[in-house]
Amino acid sequence: MKTDFEAVIGLEIHVQLNSATKMFCDCPNRTGDEPNQHICPICLWLPGAMPQFSHEVLEKAVRVGLVLNCNIQQQSAFDQKVYYYPDLPKGYQLSQAHQPLAKNGWLEIIGEDGQSKRLGIRKIHMEEDVAKLVHESDGRTPISLVDFNRAGVPLVEIVTEPDLRSPHEAMEFIRTLRTYIRYVGSSECSMEQGSLRVDANISIRPKSSDQLNTKVEIKNMNSIRNLGDAITYEIDRQIGSLISGDPIVIHTRLWDPEKRVTSPMRGKFEGPCVPDPSVPQIAIPDEFQNKMRCLLPEMPDQKAARFVNQYKLNYEEAVLMSSERDLSEYFEAVVNRKVRPRTAAHWIATQMVPALKERNQSLTDTPVTPDRLANLLTMVEEDKINANSAKEVMMRLFETDQTPQAIVEQWGFKQISEISELENLVDEVLSTHSSAVNNFRNGQAKALGFLVGQAMQASQGKANPKRLREILTKKLG
Numbered sequence: 068m069k070t071d072f073e074a075v076i077g078l079e080i081h082v083q084l085n086s087a088t089k090m091f092c093d094c095p096n097r098t099g100d101e102p103n104q105h106i107c108p109i110c111l112w113l114p115g116a117m118p119q120f121s122h123e124v125l126e127k128a129v130r131v132g133l134v135l136n137c138n139i140q141q142q143s144a145f146d147q148k149v150y151y152y153p154d155l156p157k158g159y160q161l162s163q164a165h166q167p168l169a170k171n172g173w174l175e176i177i178g179e180d181g182q183s184k185r186l187g188i189r190k191i192h193m194e195e196d197v198a199k200l201v202h203e204s205d206g207r208t209p210i211s212l213v214d215f216n217r218a219g220v221p222l223v224e225i226v227t228e229p230d231l232r233s234p235h236e237a238m239e240f241i242r243t244l245r246t247y248i249r250y251v252g253s254s255e256c257s258m259e260q261g262s263l264r265v266d267a268n269i270s271i272r273p274k275s276s277d278q279l280n281t282k283v284e285i286k287n288m289n290s291i292r293n294l295g296d297a298i299t300y301e302i303d304r305q306i307g308s309l310i311s312g313d314p315i316v317i318h319t320r321l322w323d324p325e326k327r328v329t330s331p332m333r334g335k336f337e338g339p340c341v342p343d344p345s346v347p348q349i350a351i352p353d354e355f356q357n358k359m360r361c362l363l364p365e366m367p368d369q370k371a372a373r374f375v376n377q378y379k380l381n382y383e384e385a386v387l388m389s390s391e392r393d394l395s396e397y398f399e400a401v402v403n404r405k406v407r408p409r410t411a412a413h414w415i416a417t418q419m420v421p422a423l424k425e426r427n428q429s430l431t432d433t434p435v436t437p438d439r440l441a442n443l444l445t446m447v448e449e450d451k452i453n454a455n456s457a458k459e460v461m462m463r464l465f466e467t468d469q470t471p472q473a474i475v476e477q478w479g480f481k482q483i484s485e486i487s488e489l490e491n492l493v494d495e496v497l498s499t500h501s502s503a504v505n506n507f508r509n510g511q512a513k514a515l516g517f518l519v520g521q522a523m524q525a526s527q528g529k530a531n532p533k534r535l536r537e538i539l540t541k542k543l544g
Contacts, residue, residue: 070274071273071274072306072309073274074233074271075279075280076236077227077229077231077268078225078226079225079226079268080227080263080264080265081265082131082253083098083221083222084124084127084128084222084223084253085262086121086124086127088123089218089220089221090118090161090193090219090220091109091118091119091195092107094106094107094109094110094219096220097216098216098217102214106215110156110219117345118161120346120349125193127253128168128193129168129351129356130252130253130362131223131251132169132223133251133360134248134250135172135244136172136173136174137190138169139168140170141350143348145162145342145343146161146165146341146343147159147161147342148161148194148340149339149340153198153213154198154213155197160195161194162194162195164340168192168351169192170189171188172188173185173186173188175243176236176239176240177239178235179233186227186231186240187227187228187230189226191225192226193221194222194224195218195219195222196218196220196222198213198215198216198217199213199217201213223253225244229279233298234298234299234302235295238291241265241294242291247367249391249392250364250366250392252392259289267298268282268284269283269284269298270305270315271305281315281316281317283315285297285298285319285322288322289324293324296327297322300322300327300328300329317334318331318332319331368389370385370395371388374389378409380412384409384413387412393431394430396430397415397437398412401437404442404445405441407448410448411441414440418461419440422461435465443457443460443464443471444457451475452475453530456480456529480529486534486538490538492525492530492535493522493538493539496539497539500517500518503517507543515539519532522535
């Protein structure tokens, strides 16, 4: 009976822009420092404080709108979104309810059927973030503290159309959106660190119906996986309510990642929004939009197509190497140092990226620069060291500023490629493992792999495996 229903999902996505300062003052845009270090009369809204809108914030916000195919509005204005809570020093939040920055955008994702699907974006508006409440306990008495570092941090809120129909589409939308915004350099878009926050509005309706039913908002999803799990749970919960005849009421729920359930948080409340007189209306002429459009980088889908054509990567390799801007630039920097593209892609994907994750490093701050990795891979391609030794050398590149060549010499990683030396090694292995030799000659092909392994072990991993296999095959007849 559950198959008689379908989900209608819309997302509200808050993206923290990575400008140097806050939205309306010169305080540093750094929320993770010691509490209340980056505050001023404007952040605290003291009497006489006058906000001054940041031009850098506007540039980063417009780039988001352009890369999401929105119509940037030539006139944009701020409103006072009125509600009362301790994290809001003004008693209202500066947002854009009536004249948002951008409208009518879209983003394409790959659906569960492998086909491209275009999902609508209703609007993008700018708003300031609020302060952070820290709940502690003073003995037996619970207390709440306020950290104003976050007050005034610039956000854009992206509101989708209710075009999404499954957890997969919601997850894929956020993955794609995160990649695009990172590419244009407007935000780090980390759900774990809070610079990307997603709320999901979910309702259920009979299949083939076009009506919009009562929606429930879900909050507190700090990863893409949690977003998918929360939507899955809420869809099942609402369908169960409809089948049992329980009414669905509009409200907000929280996702509990440990219990893997949503639970009621509060009733849904929309405060009044009135035009704000303190921030002048923002004019965004065509000339400014064209300038921002010209500054947009080559986007992931364009880059992946170029990587296939220019570097002859297969589609999967091209998509992976273009998935992050830093990754694509690192890959091309290695290739530009005369490393074969597929060699570079393979080593970056299978060795470099896992090593960075293990060390909590990024491609922009790692000691394994493109030049050092290219030098190492050139040695592999020239058969000066084999792949196993190269992996060992790479690990040492993270720990020392020596060149790959110096590490190879110091630690004796140079590959054994001399035919006479390899033949002596093979003769020793064949005499030691006569039973494996007989097995091979009796048709057990896997015995060859065993003998290669024994020879590699005897050489302490330094033998040229390709030549080793050729010599073994020849001697075995």
